[in-house]
Amino acid sequence: MPTDPLFEPIVFRSLTVKNRIFRSNVSGRFDNYDGSGTQARINWETKFARGGVGAIVSSFVPVTIRGRIMPNYATIDRDERVPFWRALGEAVHAHDCRFILQLSHAGRQRDIPGIEFAEGLSATGKDEPLHGFPCVAMTRAEIDETVQAFAAGARRAREAGLDGVELHAANGYLFTQFLSSAINDRDDDYGGPLAQRARFLLEVVAAIRAEVGRDFHLQVKVSAEDFNDAIVRDEAPGNTLADTVQVCQWLDTAGVDALHVSSGSFFPHPRNPAGEFPVDELIKTYDQLLSSGGLAFRNFLFFRIGLTREIFERRWEAARGPRLEGINLPASQVIRQAVGIPVLCTGGFQTAEIIREAIRQRFCDAVTIARPLIANNDLVHQFAAGLGRPPRPCTYCNRCLVNAVENPLGCYDVSRFPSHQAMVDEIMSVFTPAPFPG
Numbered sequence: 003m004p005t006d007p008l009f010e011p012i013v014f015r016s017l018t019v020k021n022r023i024f025r026s027n028v029s030g031r032f033d034n035y036d037g038s039g040t041q042a043r044i045n046w047e048t049k050f051a052r053g054g055v056g057a058i059v060s061s062f063v064p065v066t067i068r069g070r071i072m073p074n075y076a077t078i079d080r081d082e083r084v085p086f087w088r089a090l091g092e093a094v095h096a097h098d099c100r101f102i103l104q105l106s107h108a109g110r111q112r113d114i115p116g117i118e119f120a121e122g123l124s125a126t127g128k129d130e131p132l133h134g135f136p137c138v139a140m141t142r143a144e145i146d147e148t149v150q151a152f153a154a155g156a157r158r159a160r161e162a163g164l165d166g167v168e169l170h171a172a173n174g175y176l177f178t179q180f181l182s183s184a185i186n187d188r189d190d191d192y193g194g195p196l197a198q199r200a201r202f203l204l205e206v207v208a209a210i211r212a213e214v215g216r217d218f219h220l221q222v223k224v225s226a227e228d229f230n231d232a233i234v235r236d237e238a239p240g241n242t243l244a245d246t247v248q249v250c251q252w253l254d255t256a257g258v259d260a261l262h263v264s265s266g267s268f269f270p271h272p273r274n275p276a277g278e279f280p281v282d283e284l285i286k287t288y289d290q291l292l293s294s295g296g297l298a299f300r301n302f303l304f305f306r307i308g309l310t311r312e313i314f315e316r317r318w319e320a321a322r323g324p325r326l327e328g329i330n331l332p333a334s335q336v337i338r339q340a341v342g343i344p345v346l347c348t349g350g351f352q353t354a355e356i357i358r359e360a361i362r363q364r365f366c367d368a369v370t371i372a373r374p375l376i377a378n379n380d381l382v383h384q385f386a387a388g389l390g391r392p393p394r395p396c397t398y399c400n401r402c403l404v405n406a407v408e409n410p411l412g413c414y415d416v417s418r419f420p421s422h423q424a425m426v427d428e429i430m431s432v433f434t435p436a437p438f439p440g
């Protein structure tokens with residue numbers, strides 16, 4: 003009997019993972035305001051480890067407080083954070099699952115700024131276009147400090163006994179702000195031609211290698227294409243697939259161990275997470291953002307008025323296209339052919355045969371899954387038991403996404419549950435075991 007590609011181990015330069023299904027990054031406001039982690043996050047990650055994934059790629063983990071998207075995400079900005087990440091790693095390892103921590107910096111792309119810093123740091127001084135947050139273009143000294151913050155984050159992840167780190171160089175956050183021709187307007191060594199826009203990312207890779215050596219797993223999440231004009235038509239389109247292929251080749255040469263392929267120069271984007279834009283649900287949680295940026299209140303009115311809402315919804319769908327499952331596979335295939343390191347692909351996967359074919363036909367080496375695993379934590383066990391697709395699949399409704407700014411992360415599509423109470427019970431299960439039992 004030929005072995006099932008889904009369950010073949012994947013061997014990276016310094017890490018082996020037991021199967022080809024990784025939990026993709028999902029953030030959630032599970033932690034304390036100051037960035038210290040909680041038992042709820044450990045409970046959350048353990049659900050996926052128990053459910054059979056080979057590895058978990060973590061939530062967005064800020065390397066500095068100024069680099070967070072919003073408060074209440076666990077950070078890795080200081081040595082005191084190491085014991086929490088060690089405890090989380092041990093809980094996940096108990097299920098023979100690896101844990102890769104996503105080292106992140108939001109730059110100007112934030113949702114709720116904390117009280118510490120008014121302005122985000124960015125490659126540019128232009129306001130963030132979605133909510134209208136102000137930012138400042140980083141000075142040379144701030145770039146150097148941030149490079150060192152990433153290196154220190156990698157060292158802390160290794161000290162915590164985790165299995166590797168991922169640089170979040172996709173979806174509009176700080177690295178994208180440097181890489182993208184549509185955003186980076188600098189006239190120094192970090193702007194202009196692609197090689198200079200990639201300088202910041204490559205300096206971080208070099209600093210991490212200098213700090214943790216060659217044998218600690220390091221992967222990079224990239225946006226294959228920016229599609230920066232997906233919603234606002236007079237924006238420039240940004241980086242092309244050819245640009246990203248070039249960046250990936252430089253990353254390969256610089257000693258990166260794997261690539262993780264996504265798309266889009268902002269988040270959320272019609273292609274990521276690909277699905278509906280649930281305006282009715284968004285209106286319920288948007289109050290969290292209203293006072294945040296210069297444009298958030300305008301956006302709220304747009305969503306409430308029938309005509310502007312319809313225009314927005316139509317643009318969202320048109321920019322996404324019809325394909326949801328495997329939306330990034332064509333780009334992943336091109337990148338995979340151009341590099342010598344394994345390629346992970348994200349985007350909509352929840353059908354065993356589609357994943358199998360993607361691996362067999364070398365579109366990617368493994369897949370990463372976010373929403374379908376939120377919907378079915380035990381998806382891998384279902385595949386192992388011979389199910390081709392879960393009986394209650396993820397509907398790509400994106401209600402989990404828009405609830406995440408206000409409510410605990412979980413599946414919010416009530417149509418997948420026997421009752422509203424059953425949905426709430428499942429969402430609230432992340433608080434068991436409680437931090438203070440009894």
Ligand SMILES: Cc1cc2nc3c(=O)[nH]c(=O)nc-3n(C[C@H](O)[C@H](O)[C@H](O)COP(=O)(O)O)c2cc1C
Nearest residue numbers: 026027028029061062275348349350371372373403
């Ligand atoms: C609620 C939610 C939170 C997410 N948080 C992150 C994140 O912190 N970092 C990241 O790189 N991607 C994040 N993503 C994107 C996912 O990792 C994934 O790449 C994307 O949703 C496509 O995969 P899927 O179709 O399996 O959900 C998030 C997605 C969702 C739905």
Ligand code: SF4
Nearest residue numbers: 396397400402413414
């Ligand atoms: S709310 Fe549930 S069904 Fe909807 S996209 Fe999220 S996980 Fe999938």
